[in-house]
Amino acid sequence: MAVYSFHGGIHPPENKLQSTQTPLVDAPLPKHLVIPVLQHIGMAADPVVSVGDTVLKGQVIAEPVGRISTAIHAPSSGRVIDISQQPVPHASGLEAECIIIETDGEERWIEHAGLADYKQLAPNSLIDFIRSKGIAGMGGAGFPTDVKLHLGDDHIVNTLIINAAECEPYITSDDMLMRTSAEAIVGGIEIIAHLLKPHHIIIGIEDNKPEAIAALKAAMESSRLEIDLQVVPTKYPSGGERQLIQLLTNIEVPSGQIPADVGIVCQNVGTAAAIHRAVTTGEPLISRIVTLTGAALQQPQNLHTLLGTPFSTLLEFAGVDHDKLSKLVMGGPMMGVPVTSPHIPVIKTTNCIIATTSEEMPPPPPAQACIRCGMCEQACPAQLLPQQLYWFSKGKEFDKARQHNLFDCIECGACAYVCPSNIPLVQYYRFAKSEIRNEEMEQRRADHARARFEARQARLEREAAEKAEKRKQRAIEAAAAQAARKKEQERAAAKAAESGTQTADAEANIKALKVAAAVARTKLSKAEKALKNARDKGLEGIDKLEATVTDLSTKADQAQAAYDKAQAASSQPTSRTSEPASNTNSVANSDAECEAKQDKPVDLKGLKQQVSIMRTKLKKANAANANPAEIEELETRLSAAQAELTAAEQQQIDRAAAEGIDLKQLKIDAALAKAAVTKAERAAKAAETDEERLTLESELPPKRETAEKLAAQLARFE
Amino acid sequence: MDSVLTAIFVLLALALVFGLILGYASVRFKVEGNPIVDQIDAILPQTQCGQCGHPGCRPYAQAIASGEAINKCPPGGQATIDQLAELLNVESIPLDAEHGSEDVRKVAYIREDECIGCTKCIQACPVDAILGAAKQMHTVIVSECTGCDLCVEPCPVDCIDMIPVGTTIGNWKWPAPPSPMQIIATDRSTPSEETA
Numbered sequence: 001m002a003v004y005s006f007h008g009g010i011h012p013p014e015n016k017l018q019s020t021q022t023p024l025v026d027a028p029l030p031k032h033l034v035i036p037v038l039q040h041i042g043m044a045a046d047p048v049v050s051v052g053d054t055v056l057k058g059q060v061i062a063e064p065v066g067r068i069s070t071a072i073h074a075p076s077s078g079r080v081i082d083i084s085q086q087p088v089p090h091a092s093g094l095e096a097e098c099i100i101i102e103t104d105g106e107e108r109w110i111e112h113a114g115l116a117d118y119k120q121l122a123p124n125s126l127i128d129f130i131r132s133k134g135i136a137g138m139g140g141a142g143f144p145t146d147v148k149l150h151l152g153d154d155h156i157v158n159t160l161i162i163n164a165a166e167c168e169p170y171i172t173s174d175d176m177l178m179r180t181s182a183e184a185i186v187g188g189i190e191i192i193a194h195l196l197k198p199h200h201i202i203i204g205i206e207d208n209k210p211e212a213i214a215a216l217k218a219a220m221e222s223s224r225l226e227i228d229l230q231v232v233p234t235k236y237p238s239g240g241e242r243q244l245i246q247l248l249t250n251i252e253v254p255s256g257q258i259p260a261d262v263g264i265v266c267q268n269v270g271t272a273a274a275i276h277r278a279v280t281t282g283e284p285l286i287s288r289i290v291t292l293t294g295a296a297l298q299q300p301q302n303l304h305t306l307l308g309t310p311f312s313t314l315l316e317f318a319g320v321d322h323d324k325l326s327k328l329v330m331g332g333p334m335m336g337v338p339v340t341s342p343h344i345p346v347i348k349t350t351n352c353i354i355a356t357t358s359e360e361m362p363p364p365p366p367a368q369a370c371i372r373c374g375m376c377e378q379a380c381p382a383q384l385l386p387q388q389l390y391w392f393s394k395g396k397e398f399d400k401a402r403q404h405n406l407f408d409c410i411e412c413g414a415c416a417y418v419c420p421s422n423i424p425l426v427q428y429y430r431f432a433k434s435e436i437r438n439e440e441m442e443q444r445r446a447d448h449a450r451a452r453f454e455a456r457q458a459r460l461e462r463e464a465a466e467k468a469e470k471r472k473q474r475a476i477e478a479a480a481a482q483a484a485r486k487k488e489q490e491r492a493a494a495k496a497a498e499s500g501t502q503t504a505d506a507e508a509n510i511k512a513l514k515v516a517a518a519v520a521r522t523k524l525s526k527a528e529k530a531l532k533n534a535r536d537k538g539l540e541g542i543d544k545l546e547a548t549v550t551d552l553s554t555k556a557d558q559a560q561a562a563y564d565k566a567q568a569a570s571s572q573p574t575s576r577t578s579e580p581a582s583n584t585n586s587v588a589n590s591d592a593e594c595e596a597k598q599d600k601p602v603d604l605k606g607l608k609q610q611v612s613i614m615r616t617k618l619k620k621a622n623a624a625n626a627n628p629a630e631i632e633e634l635e636t637r638l639s640a641a642q643a644e645l646t647a648a649e650q651q652q653i654d655r656a657a658a659e660g661i662d663l664k665q666l667k668i669d670a671a672l673a674k675a676a677v678t679k680a681e682r683a684a685k686a687a688e689t690d691e692e693r694l695t696l697e698s699e700l701p702p703k704r705e706t707a708e709k710l711a712a713q714l715a716r717f718e
Numbered sequence: 719m720d721s722v723l724t725a726i727f728v729l730l731a732l733a734l735v736f737g738l739i740l741g742y743a744s745v746r747f748k749v750e751g752n753p754i755v756d757q758i759d760a761i762l763p764q765t766q767c768g769q770c771g772h773p774g775c776r777p778y779a780q781a782i783a784s785g786e787a788i789n790k791c792p793p794g795g796q797a798t799i800d801q802l803a804e805l806l807n808v809e810s811i812p813l814d815a816e817h818g819s820e821d822v823r824k825v826a827y828i829r830e831d832e833c834i835g836c837t838k839c840i841q842a843c844p845v846d847a848i849l850g851a852a853k854q855m856h857t858v859i860v861s862e863c864t865g866c867d868l869c870v871e872p873c874p875v876d877c878i879d880m881i882p883v884g885t886t887i888g889n890w891k892w893p894a895p896p897s898p899m900q901i902i903a904t905d906r907s908t909p910s911e912e913t914a
Binding site for chain 2 (some may be wrong): 038088090091092094096367424427428430431433434435438441442445446447448449450452453455456
């Protein structure tokens with residue numbers, strides 16, 4: 001099997017020997033364990049213990065939330081004393097939620113058991129078992145392992161690569177793990193292989209770990225699996241997932257895809273060992289090997305450390321010289337981040353702590369201008385153009401940076417290492433990446449808000465429409481109810497008219513007659529007054545008024561006579577009962593006679609309405625394209641109604657003319673008089689002085705009288 | 719004469735054919751509404767706060783499309799103005815202070831002890847981010863709140879606070895690297911020069 005190569009890469013001083021001189025020992029148990037609920041990529045776990053609870057070693061203290069998440073277990077027995085914000089291992093130096101356990105030193109385990117034969121279990125149950133043990137990638141990113149083990153479900157996995165390269169200087173934790181627990185690693189590989197069923201298993205390891213290679217070879221002999229142990233030349237960053245894949249298989253994982261898309265799954269040796277321990281013994285992931293190194297330590301070494309142990313405990317154990325310590329780095333010198341607080345705890349992904357002196361890692365010299373030498377491009381293992389990315393990031397042209405595949409950058413630091421101008425290139429890329437991510441987050445948030453806003457608008461509109469619809473419905477119902485009531489009334493009236501013989505009706509008639517007589521009297525007196533007034537003022541149309549007065553007096557007499565007659569009839573109940581028909585008839589007759597002129601105008605109004613209704617009906621029928629016969633019928637009815645109306649109008653005019661009154665002229669006169677009154681009133685109101693107002697007001701009554709008179713006259717005909 | 723007529727007929731025929739094609743295309747590929755409004759709306763931050771003087775982001779997008787100034791959106795800030803300027807190919811201008819100033823992102827917080835359950839804030843919220851019912855305590859769904867401020871004004875008991883969203887590990891950003899040292903002495907600017 002050949003070893004291939006990847007583009008670029010660098011050869012920084014290894015500095016790995018310092019920490020491999022002493023055997024692996026257990027770190028001391030600290031008084032307090034600080035366990036962040038987020039130790040992996042994905043959603044933070046949700047604490048399931050509360051302050052004051054007593055926990056046993058290996059007990060679940062936080063449950064995974066969502067698909068990409070892991071459980072967190074108590075690394076030792078003790079009592080939960082706080083759940084609060086504490087500094088966590090993160091580049092930001094910010095605080096995050098942590099569970100703090102006060103250890104009791106007893107290390108009492110919770111009841112746990114491994115699987116007797118994992119091969120008997122369904123793959124999904126086995127993966128769930130591994131998930132319940134809180135295992136996340138131990139290589140550095142901390143991706144929940146169970147998700148990776150599920151990759152066989154929707155991908156064809158040909159090759160399983162076990163990453164044992166550990167290429168970054170100083171770090172030796174995987175090296176020590178392989179030296180001490182090669183059997184566990186091979187056992188873990190067997191479990192992974194059982195789940196993913198790859199055709200080919202390769203362990204990739206750098207040639208600077210001969211002891212680990214020997215240990216692995218020995219362990220592999222007892223395995224029934226065909227495992228290739230591939231020793232690769234030491235070059236940074238051969239431990240990068242994509243770089244190792246290219247080294248071992250010469251396959252380049254396409255940009256924006258994961259190795260599983262090309263049939264490869266990568267797992268770290270630490271993860272394999274953790275899976276093996278979880279499956280065989282049932283112990284969850286509560287500890288790991290951490291490299292303690294750096295010139296500020298008297299005894300650089302690897303420590304088997306419980307998760308949650310503060311850095312300070314480990315540093316003290318390794319004999320830190322506080323005077324010489326200048327910088328504390330978490331991770332390796334290339335990709336690690338400096339930390340400020342020594343109380344930050346070890347988490348699932350903490351592989352190395354470097355306590356450096358100022359001689360060992362001097363502060364970076366000041367960055368100078370880019371001279372476009374192109375050395376960064378030569379060093380880039382992802383075959384990007386670091387120089388271009390630098391310009392775009394610096395100029396905040398994030399779109400262009402993105403087009404130049406910024407997100408394929410693994411932030412290995414090779415470009416910054418070779419830069420002769422000491423430009424902190426990785427910082428620029430990290431800045432640009434987080435700006436772009438932030439922008440995307442904002443965009444998502446904006447889209448979400450837009451969707452919600454639009455949904456709300458739609459809801460409001462719908463509600464308004466529904467309300468309007470309801471209102472309309474109510475109006476229709478009300479109209480229908482009114483129509484029904486009217487009909488009812490009409491029916492009742494018709495009934496009443498039919499049964500005219502009833503006493504109640506007769507009495508009602510008498511009442512009506514009385515009213516009619518009174519009205520006629522009032523009209524007469526008004527007309528007389530007007531006549532007198534006209535005579536006094538010598539106005540025109542006296543003769544007309546005289547005629548009116550005569551007419552009215554006749555009518556008043558008639559009304560009075562009808563009333564008297566009715567009264568007399570009703571006061572003689574015997575006669576009424578004996579001859580009810582004639583009695584009522586005569587009443588009706590006299591009523592008809594005296595009210596003839598009042599009745600006509602009512603008819604006129606009705607006729608007018610009828611004509612307009614007819615017209616509308618016809619129009620509608622025309623618009624609706626009703627059949628011709630219907631339209632014709634409507635037309636005839638309309639013309640008949642019109643003829644009736646014209647006849648009635650003519651009759652009215654004739655009647656007025658018979659009394660010597662020009663109806664048209666009367667109408668105009670009435671309107672004019674009314675207008676004069678209004679005008680005078682307005683003038684009086686607007687008058688500035690009291691005197692003026694008084695004069696104006698004194699002029700008002702006669703004007704009003706004229707108007708009333710004319711209106712009264714007109715009312716007779718309308 | 720013949721050649722002239724031929725030319726006229728050929729041109730007429732061409733004009734007719736292209737006219738038909740154009741006519742068909744204008745019907746077939748008709749664009750409903752103004753597409754630029756959607757593009758502008760996509761850039762605006764969707765807080766629906768109304769600080770621009772329009773009842774929401776989309777109305778402002780429509781106003782911008784018909785010529786209104788692009789610098790009336792304080793929540794979006796200069797970044798939004800720059801993006802709008804680029805989209806519309808106009809000069810980028812500073813934020814109009816009349817409509818407010820750029821501020822950190824905030825979310826509304828209801829002091830629940832003081833809430834009387836009047837539902838006025840619920841009616842004011844443009845994104846339905848407030849949960850509650852009449853005479854029941856209300857609360858803000860933080861993940862939905864756009865920080866638009868519109869609920870603060872209608873509250874009769876003033877129990878709504880706008881709390882700045884703090885930096886957490888989830889939204890922390892890598893800081894920009896410090897600008898390179900000025901190596902040439904004359905390029906250096908001392909504080910005294912800057913203030914002068």
